[in-house]
Amino acid sequence: MQSNNIPTDIIKDSDLNKDYIDKENDKYIVKTSQDINTKQNKLISGTNIKTINGNSLLGGGNVTIISSNDWEEVDTHDFRAGQTGYNIPNFYKEKYIYRIWASGKNSQGDLKSQGMLQIRRGFTQIIGIIYDQIGVNSACLVLSINPDGLINIGVNGPATFRSLEFVFVERKKVS
Numbered sequence: 001m002q003s004n005n006i007p008t009d010i011i012k013d014s015d016l017n018k019d020y021i022d023k024e025n026d027k028y029i030v031k032t033s034q035d036i037n038t039k040q041n042k043l044i045s046g047t048n049i050k051t052i053n054g055n056s057l058l059g060g061g062n063v064t065i066i067s068s069n070d071w072e073e074v075d076t077h078d079f080r081a082g083q084t085g086y087n088i089p090n091f092y093k094e095k096y097i098y099r100i101w102a103s104g105k106n107s108q109g110d111l112k113s114q115g116m117l118q119i120r121r122g123f124t125q126i127i128g129i130i131y132d133q134i135g136v137n138s139a140c141l142v143l144s145i146n147p148d149g150l151i152n153i154g155v156n157g158p159a160t161f162r163s164l165e166f167v168f169v170e171r172k173k174v175s
Contacts, residue, residue: 043058072170073169073170074088074171075089082164082165083163083164084152084161084163085161087148087150087151088150093122094121095121095173095174096172096173096174097120097172098119098145098171099116099117099170100116100117100118100143100145100169101115101166101168102143102151102166102168103153104141104143104153104163115143117129117144125147126146127145128144128145141153141154142154151167152164
């Protein structure tokens with residue numbers, strides 16, 4: 001009858017190939033081919049373990065995931081109050097959706113309320129929103145953007161563009 005004990009002067013535990021022989025409760029266990037075939041592959045970060053934003057999931061502790069709304073402010077430093085129309089810099093309607101805030105003046109030169117317009121990706125026609133009624137004759141101040149990224153404010157539409165007094169633009173990448 002054979003013993004399960006291997007003399008320590010012949011083989012050391014550190015010499016064992018753990019894929020084939022293991023030790024539990026000071027006894028050596030030879031794994032069967034079924035044990036070997038069903039074992040899990042070695043886990044390697046970035047190879048067969050996913051990473052988050054290039055950071056490994058290995059190790060102790062929590063993984064902090066910071067989410068954002070992904071809206072970024074568009075640099076409009078070249079905008080000058082009083083100009084008629086403003087082209088959004090680096091306008092990519094196929095990659096982004098945009099939110100635009102703007103204000104303009106009425107025909108008397110008075111500053112009117114500001115409006116906000118959000119556009120969808122890849123739009124092909126001028127999009128406008130009526131955001132203020134002017135006086136008793138029901139003229140309306142309209143904020144619009146054309147498919148090339150040109151923002152305008154007009155009274156009752158594009159035939160009467162007015163000067164812009166304020167522009168703020170955000171965009172969000174869409175897939």
